[in-house]
Amino acid sequence: MQDAEQIIPNYWGIILIEKVSNGKVKISFERRAKLNPYLSFENFVALLTSEEVKKVAIDQPAVMNKYSKLQIRKFFKQDVVKLLNEHLSLNKKREIKHFIRLTLKSKINETVH
Numbered sequence: 001m002q003d004a005e006q007i008i009p010n011y012w013g014i015i016l017i018e019k020v021s022n023g024k025v026k027i028s029f030e031r032r033a034k035l036n037p038y039l040s041f042e043n044f045v046a047l048l049t050s051e052e053v054k055k056v057a058i059d060q061p062a063v064m065n066k067y068s069k070l071q072i073r074k075f076f077k078q079d080v081v082k083l084l085n086e087h088l089s090l091n092k093k094r095e096i097k098h099f100i101r102l103t104l105k106s107k108i109n110e111t112v113h
Contacts, residue, residue: 011036041093042085044100050077052103053084056096062087 013033057063
């Protein structure tokens, strides 16, 4: 465990899984994950599907003032991600990152349950 803590980034969580004597599995959470400080806004938004990225863009007045819904729907995902990065304020980017985190967590929860 100590070797792993020295190798992996400090923002990664650590989950230990061990087989106990009766054949069952014991899971223990040794360190809680933190936000990756090196993940850019563009990389974060790119975690969404193309349709989700376009919906986020369509919901942003700063983007809609320059492009129509039809134009946004015709763009490639990476182009929409760049538009969001160029046209949104830092505060709006933080809000969107928070929204994406919640979206991804709910997808994970749906998959697990």
